[in-house]
Amino acid sequence: MNQVDYLRISLIDRCNFRCQYCMPEGAELDYILKQQLLTDEELLTLLQFVFIPLGFTRFRLTGGEPLLRPRVAQLVHAIANLPQTEDISMTTNGFLLAPMAQNLYDAGLRRINISLDSLDPDTFEQIIGNHGRGRWQHVWQGIQAAYRVGFDPLKLNVVVIPGVNDHEVLDLAALTIDKEWHVRFIEFMPIGNSQLFGDRGWVSSAELRQSIRDRWGLTESQVCGNGPADVFQIPGAKGTIGFISQMSECFCDRCNRMRLSADGWLRPCLLNETGQIDLKTSLRAGISTTELRDQVREVLTIKAEINFKQRDSGTVGTYTRTMSQIGG
Numbered sequence: 001m002n003q004v005d006y007l008r009i010s011l012i013d014r015c016n017f018r019c020q021y022c023m024p025e026g027a028e029l030d031y032i033l034k035q036q037l038l039t040d041e042e043l044l045t046l047l048q049f050v051f052i053p054l055g056f057t058r059f060r061l062t063g064g065e066p067l068l069r070p071r072v073a074q075l076v077h078a079i080a081n082l083p084q085t086e087d088i089s090m091t092t093n094g095f096l097l098a099p100m101a102q103n104l105y106d107a108g109l110r111r112i113n114i115s116l117d118s119l120d121p122d123t124f125e126q127i128i129g130n131h132g133r134g135r136w137q138h139v140w141q142g143i144q145a146a147y148r149v150g151f152d153p154l155k156l157n158v159v160v161i162p163g164v165n166d167h168e169v170l171d172l173a174a175l176t177i178d179k180e181w182h183v184r185f186i187e188f189m190p191i192g193n194s195q196l197f198g199d200r201g202w203v204s205s206a207e208l209r210q211s212i213r214d215r216w217g218l219t220e221s222q223v224c225g226n227g228p229a230d231v232f233q234i235p236g237a238k239g240t241i242g243f244i245s246q247m248s249e250c251f252c253d254r255c256n257r258m259r260l261s262a263d264g265w266l267r268p269c270l271l272n273e274t275g276q277i278d279l280k281t282s283l284r285a286g287i288s289t290t291e292l293r294d295q296v297r298e299v300l301t302i303k304a305e306i307n308f309k310q311r312d313s314g315t316v317g318t319y320t321r322t323m324s325q326i327g328g
């Protein structure tokens with residue numbers, strides 16, 4: 001069995017974007033009330049006394065939009081300074097990143113994944129919901145700032161949606177030629193917007209790889225990371241191209257992660273709601289961290305059975321929490 005040592009931590013379920021594939025405008029989401037959010041102190045208690053003793057050493061901060069979490073750099077600093085932390089990273093939409101990049105780096109964050117679904121500001125705004133102009137420029141500045149500050153590897157996440165941004169795949173791939181940026185194409189999962197997904201809302205990684213290979217050639221490569229991406233490189237390019245293929249391939253047999261929601265629910269699998277436990281309520285009820293550790297250990301022992309198995313059916317049913325609430 002794989003060692004499960006990677007925890008994706010959602011810091012907040014709210015977001016300043018309304019990406020069509022994640023939390024489309026008009027979707028009625030029940031936001032977590034402030035008093036239901038795990039506090040910094042509670043999160044650190046769970047990490048130090050529950051997760052780390054069970055072998056977790058790699059942590060990713062996500063959301064919603066993690067940069068909306070108050071005092072996020074302080075939290076990064078605290079997690080980065082736990083002696084057992086081997087890796088701390090963040091997934092962000094980059095909108096608030098430019099003025100925060102240096103602080104986050106100084107706090108101990110060294111690598112960051114930024115979502116960028118299009119190089120065209122109009123298409124970008126269509127994808128993220130029209131909230132006023134200039135959002136693409138802000139994100140682009142965030143990416144440049146992160147690069148300048150020294151985040152390494154710097155990864156760009158692209159969810160490929162047929163008819164919306166799939167015609168930009170080669171342009172996005174070309175970013176890796178001159179810059180040490182790592183572009184990853186993600187197959188759209190039908191969580192969040194089944195209407196947009198339609199009958200087959202995703203483009204297979206194999207198809208994208210072929211079009212990139214036809215244009216430049218493609219060789220296998222590597223980049224530091226804990227996730228499911230298959231990594232390639234255009235010959236001679238500075239950066240790499242990754243493919244996250246949850247619809248067309250199965251990487252569940254190498255699953256090394258669990259997820260903690262902003263309100264303290266532990267979720268063993270992104271695509272299966274079985275086996276979740278409410279750590280926050282237990283912690284607030286005074287249940288000892290030793291007991292909580294036993295509960296999490298129990299989840300770990302059954303995780304392999306919970307891991308997603310309905311891959312063959314092609315789609316993934318209905319979920320009570322969307323990607324923004326789970327953290328991707």
Ligand SMILES: Nc1nc2c(ncn2[C@@H]2O[C@H](COP(=O)(O)OP(=O)(O)OP(=O)(O)O)[C@@H](O)[C@H]2O)c(=O)[nH]1
Nearest residue numbers: 091113157186225226227228229244246257270328
């Ligand atoms: N099905 C599935 N998809 C995942 C899983 N982990 C990540 N993904 C997909 O990959 C996307 C990008 O993930 P990121 O937040 O950038 O993290 P990562 O790829 O694990 O990070 P690295 O450590 O940099 O490799 C997510 O939004 C999901 O769509 C997983 O465990 N299962």
Ligand SMILES: C[S@@+](CC[C@H](N)C(=O)[O-])C[C@H]1O[C@@H](n2cnc3c(N)ncnc32)[C@H](O)[C@@H]1O
Nearest residue numbers: 022063064065091092093115157188189323328
């Ligand atoms: C839920 S977001 C949270 C972090 C941050 N707000 C961001 O967008 O990077 C994490 C990742 O999930 C991806 N994502 C969201 N909805 C998705 C879907 N339906 N299918 C595939 N990936 C999705 C996003 O593109 C992003 O890379």
Ligand code: SF4
Nearest residue numbers: 015017019022064093
């Ligand atoms: S993908 Fe990220 S930026 Fe887009 S709506 Fe979801 S949480 Fe927000």
Ligand code: SF4
Nearest residue numbers: 252255269270307308
């Ligand atoms: S779908 Fe579930 S089991 Fe498969 S890789 Fe993702 S979290 Fe792990």
